[in-house]
Amino acid sequence: MNNPENPQPLAKDAAWPEGLVIRARRPSDAEGIVTLHNMPGYRYGTLRTPHHTPDEIRKGIEIQPANMTGLIALLDGKIVGDAGLTRLANRRVHVGSIGMGVHDAYVGKGIGKALIGEVLALADNWFNLRRIELTVYTDNEPAIRLYERHGFVTEGRMKEFAFRDGSYVDAYSMARLRG
């Protein structure tokens, strides 16, 4: 029987780190998520700004649109990563957009791999999406490697995509097309 507090991986070949749980985020997760989003490494790789509050995270979860799936990864009840899949509409109904991040103290342990595997299995097998898009800073080598290993290719470079710690940073536009 599938325990809702500890769902089984959607991908049949998934090999998650021992004890990892991936489930939908809830308003009561706001404190753990804000700790994650305020970490320097997480912020450096994403579009997060300093000094997020639990309240803004909780409100964001409460008004989450129906076309978005927000997942968190937990180890021993601690939030160690998150990922989101947003499904587009109308003539782009076959497209999804993803974003993700892992707790600074837990990178390199297979959590990012588990999260992207879960999101891609959701996109492929439950939402029947054909194209998954993301953006990644051009200097974020661990993320680019993770995405390339999961079938993403670079489609273009966006100059001065975002402002980060005092300077502009370029980003790659990457996508994975399902045949």
Ligand SMILES: CC(C)(COP(=O)(O)OP(=O)(O)OC[C@H]1O[C@@H](n2cnc3c(N)ncnc32)[C@H](O)[C@@H]1OP(=O)(O)O)[C@@H](O)C(=O)NCCC(=O)NCCS
């Ligand atoms: C980019 C990011 C998501 C990668 O996640 P991660 O959890 O560190 O990645 P993983 O641990 O799954 O994979 C990294 C390595 O661990 C290895 N690994 C996989 N499973 C493992 C396991 N069970 N145990 C130990 N190592 C494992 C992988 O093979 C990989 O090896 P590599 O370095 O040779 O490629 C993470 O570094 C991060 O969140 N950074 C900050 C925020 C960010 O940049 N987000 C992305 C925005 S585009």
